Amino acid sequence: MLSTRDLVVGYEGRTVLDGLDLDLPGDAFTVIVGPNACGKSTLLRTMARLLTPRRGSVLLDGAVIRDLPTREVARRLGVLPQSPLVPEGITVADLVGRGRQPYQRWWRQWSAEDERAVERAMTMADVAGLADRPVDTLSGGQRQRVWIAMTLAQDTEALLLDEPTTFLDLAHQVEVLDLLHRLRTERGRTVVAVLHDLNQAARYADHLVAMRAGAVVAAGPPREILTADLVREVFGLDCVVVPCPVTGAPLVVPALTHTSPVPAAAPAGAPAPAGSSVGDA
Amino acid sequence: MTSTHAGARSASSVALPGRSLLRIGPVTVQVRRRPVLVAGTLFLLLAGSVVLSLSLGTPYVAPADVLRALSGAGTPYDLVVLDLRLPRAVLAALAGAAFGVAGTLIQGVARNPLASPDVIGVTQGAGLAATVALTGGAAAVLVAPAALLGGLVAAVLVFALGARHGLAAQRFVLAGVAVAFAFRALTEVVMLTADPIDGLRAQLWLIGTLAGKGWTEAAWIGGTLALLLPVLAWAGWALRSTALDDDTARGIGLRPVARRIGLAATGVLIAATVTAQVGAVDFVALVAPQVARRLVRAERPPLLCAALLGALLLVLADLAGRRLFAPTQLPAGVLTAAIGGPYLMFLLLRTRKRGS
Numbered sequence: 001m002l003s004t005r006d007l008v009v010g011y012e013g014r015t016v017l018d019g020l021d022l023d024l025p026g027d028a029f030t031v032i033v034g035p036n037a038c039g040k041s042t043l044l045r046t047m048a049r050l051l052t053p054r055r056g057s058v059l060l061d062g063a064v065i066r067d068l069p070t071r072e073v074a075r076r077l078g079v080l081p082q083s084p085l086v087p088e089g090i091t092v093a094d095l096v097g098r099g100r101q102p103y104q105r106w107w108r109q110w111s112a113e114d115e116r117a118v119e120r121a122m123t124m125a126d127v128a129g130l131a132d133r134p135v136d137t138l139s140g141g142q143r144q145r146v147w148i149a150m151t152l153a154q155d156t157e158a159l160l161l162d163e164p165t166t167f168l169d170l171a172h173q174v175e176v177l178d179l180l181h182r183l184r185t186e187r188g189r190t191v192v193a194v195l196h197d198l199n200q201a202a203r204y205a206d207h208l209v210a211m212r213a214g215a216v217v218a219a220g221p222p223r224e225i226l227t228a229d230l231v232r233e234v235f236g237l238d239c240v241v242v243p244c245p246v247t248g249a250p251l252v253v254p255a256l257t258h259t260s261p262v263p264a265a266a267p268a269g270a271p272a273p274a275g276s277s278v279g280d281a
Numbered sequence: 282m283t284s285t286h287a288g289a290r291s292a293s294s295v296a297l298p299g300r301s302l303l304r305i306g307p308v309t310v311q312v313r314r315r316p317v318l319v320a321g322t323l324f325l326l327l328a329g330s331v332v333l334s335l336s337l338g339t340p341y342v343a344p345a346d347v348l349r350a351l352s353g354a355g356t357p358y359d360l361v362v363l364d365l366r367l368p369r370a371v372l373a374a375l376a377g378a379a380f381g382v383a384g385t386l387i388q389g390v391a392r393n394p395l396a397s398p399d400v401i402g403v404t405q406g407a408g409l410a411a412t413v414a415l416t417g418g419a420a421a422v423l424v425a426p427a428a429l430l431g432g433l434v435a436a437v438l439v440f441a442l443g444a445r446h447g448l449a450a451q452r453f454v455l456a457g458v459a460v461a462f463a464f465r466a467l468t469e470v471v472m473l474t475a476d477p478i479d480g481l482r483a484q485l486w487l488i489g490t491l492a493g494k495g496w497t498e499a500a501w502i503g504g505t506l507a508l509l510l511p512v513l514a515w516a517g518w519a520l521r522s523t524a525l526d527d528d529t530a531r532g533i534g535l536r537p538v539a540r541r542i543g544l545a546a547t548g549v550l551i552a553a554t555v556t557a558q559v560g561a562v563d564f565v566a567l568v569a570p571q572v573a574r575r576l577v578r579a580e581r582p583p584l585l586c587a588a589l590l591g592a593l594l595l596v597l598a599d600l601a602g603r604r605l606f607a608p609t610q611l612p613a614g615v616l617t618a619a620i621g622g623p624y625l626m627f628l629l630l631r632t633r634k635r636g637s
Contacts (some may be wrong), residue, residue: 048531050528050531070536073534074533074534079532081529084529085524085525085529088580090580091580098533101534102534106518109309109311110302110311151532
């Protein structure tokens with residue numbers, strides 16, 4: 001449902017994306033991964049029309065997103081930026097209610113449908129019990145769920161999230177990712193997220209996009225494309241890819257390097273440190 | 282104060298508390314209980330303080346007689362109440378309301394509780410033009426139009442300097458401070474090179490006073506506010522999203538830059554108009570939005586409450602200026618700071634205690 005055609009994006013002289021063509025499947029959880037500064041956030045922000053491309057276009061169901069009224073886009077595409085600013089003292093219910101903005105006008109400020117959507121969104125993100133609390137008194141994990149609830153209140157078919165798990169501890173990361181997974185499976189939403197953690201990407205993504213230096217290196221289901229070769233090509237890291245003991249998804253384990261702590265007794269079958277003889281598992 | 286509410290609510294019923302919908306034809310407005318209560322209380326206080334300011338003075342007129350005079354019953358006090366005191370009280374209320382509105386708009390765009398027409402250069406622009414007019418021997422009727430023009434020129438400069446980054450909060454304030462300093466320096470030069478008597482008149486103008494002013498000035502301010510009423514209805518709604526960052530705002534379908542420009546332009550237009558008529562009484566613009574915000578306990582200053590509070594503050598300040606050291610009159614500009622400053626301090630101390 002989201003695609004890019006010949007997309008060129010840059011900041012003041014530096015070109016980040018140079019002629020990118022990409023098609024993201026609808027009804028899927030797509031995760032974009034890649035090393036720092038590879039352009040993954042730039043891609044997400046451009047698809048969310050937060051950045052204007054120098055050339056090329058982003059297509060939403062075939063229509064050029066720049067040509068659509070921003071209010072209409074906001075009814076079809078929710079966006080959660082990387083670290084949104086929490087307005088001082090705003091309550092959870094009020095912030096989630098802001099997600100109804102694309103359906104409101106100053107002369108039509110609130111409707112029963114707005115009420116229902118906010119209710120649904122808060123219940124879905126499990127923040128209904130916090131409705132009256134000021135957002136700035138919440139924990140990082142709760143706060144992120146509130147922001148997600150705001151984008152859910154927008155009632156969009158697709159949701160774009162820029163590193164939604166950064167700054168959260170592991171338990172809260174899993175909580176947020178589980179929520180995104182439920183959105184996809186229970187509500188049929190299209191979810192696109194930039195994530196840092198490859199193993200989380202492999203566990204949750206239906207569709208994985210691996211980027212390096214502003215270009216897409218591979219895209220497809222994680223079980224098909226996530227190999228040690230791909231990790232070396234994309235991140236420059238030697239690793240072993242084994243099936244995750246819990247989910248069976250590919251699990252990336254960095255190989256030993258010359259400066260890694262060497263275990264007293266390496267488990268049988270573990271590959272030797274990189275550099276001596278790197279054999280892929 | 283919130284834990285009991287949160288605990289009592291079950292996940293299935295999330296009816297948002299303390300607010301209801303008001304429908305007038307095609308218009309649906311969300312109304313919250315607390316702002317309505319605060320606005321109602323402020324309105325009563327304002328009415329009371331207007332009656333008080335019509336009553337106190339020499340001669341003293343009993344409030345009952347003030348009310349009878351206002352009702353048009355024809356009393357021996359009509360001259361004092363209706364012709365001498367009423368114009369000034371109405372002017373104080375309208376100017377205070379205008380400052381409250383201007384301050385709310387400018388603080389919203391600047392995302393800064395310290396921003397006011399004074400901080401972003403509008404006051405200094407008006408002040409420079411008025412000083413030039415007063416010391417240059419211009420006719421008295423030209424002082425206010427000149428000041429309006431000066432305030433707007435300053436605002437245009439601030440917009441031009443701040444526009445490159447979409448009038449982002451930080452840049453808006455910095456551009457304003459720069460323009461304010463430049464205009465203030467020029468004002469000092471004009472004042473120091475002028476005839477001392479003219480310089481003193483300019484000084485008094487800059488402090489801001491309602492003495493000797495009345496219906497004409499009130500009509501200018503009231504007319505401007507009335508003309509802008511539809512814009513203000515939009516602004517009250519648009520202000521609620523100025524605290525969001527631009528990415529989030531775009532994500533929910535807003536155009537934050539256009540919105541900021543619209544709000545800031547409305548704010549400086551009102552600020553320049555009212556400053557041109559009554560001088561720099563703009564401490565009201567600084568304090569009214571913040572006090573109103575704390576009274577309403579909202580995340581942003583409420584436009585209507587800030588207007589009512591500004592009106593109340595200026596009516597009381599003008600009354601105090603007239604009566605405290607009678608027969609000497611203090612300019613209202615001095616008194617607004619004297620009343621508003623300590624009250625803002627009190628609120629800051631109180632909220633910090635509650636917050637901890």
